[in-house]
Amino acid sequence: MTASAIIVAAGIGARLGSGVPKAFVKIGGRTMLSYSLGAVGQVNSIGEVVITVPEGFESAARAEAAAAGVGVPVKITPGGIERQDSVRIALGLTSSESELVIVHDAARPLATPAIFEACLAAAARAGGAIAAIPVADTLKRVADSAIAATVARTGLWQAQTPQAFRRDLLVAAHRGAVSEGIVATDDADLVERTGVRVEVVEGSTANIKITTPSDLAIVEAIVAAHKAGRST
Structure with missing residues (x-):
């Protein structure tokens, strides 16, 4: 099946304190956006890429796509106020x-x-699929700064991206969210609400979402170790 890729790169990264939008922060001499473009560019079934960026960074994103050597059409658009808005805007630009x-x-x-x-592959079979990893830590439910309960971690997974869906199902899920006033933190939540089966593909503990300076330091260390390994 042919696929469109949406790369959400519209966050300003306030908690990172980088002074530039998060996707344009460099790790090992490359921007975060560059890494995602490089991965997407190696997936043969992806026929186009849509990138959402902060307004005013369209040219910078275009330059990153060119430098990454993405061999499929690339569309770039300003994102929305929330992540969900950005995905909906990008979805509207994907090929039918x-x-x-x-x-x-x-x-x-x-x-x-x-x-x-x-x-x-899982989304083509089931309708939707996400990368995720099993929860490793003991979870506590807290109220008024005290533990209210310990949550059994059996069967609990930590959602990541990428997340893939049949296009018609994702479009319908986002339309329904707008009409019902639903706000979700990931696309799987919206699709799950429609009754579609969303499968889990085991991701990687290295697939960290960078939010804070500590997250950035961890990923920088992983990248540096990888580079050192290749040079020996």
């Missing part, structure tokens, strides 16, 4: 000929082409 859409946050620069391919 695409049977699948895969959504990824540029703030997760270490997602591999294999994870994209696995999500797309």
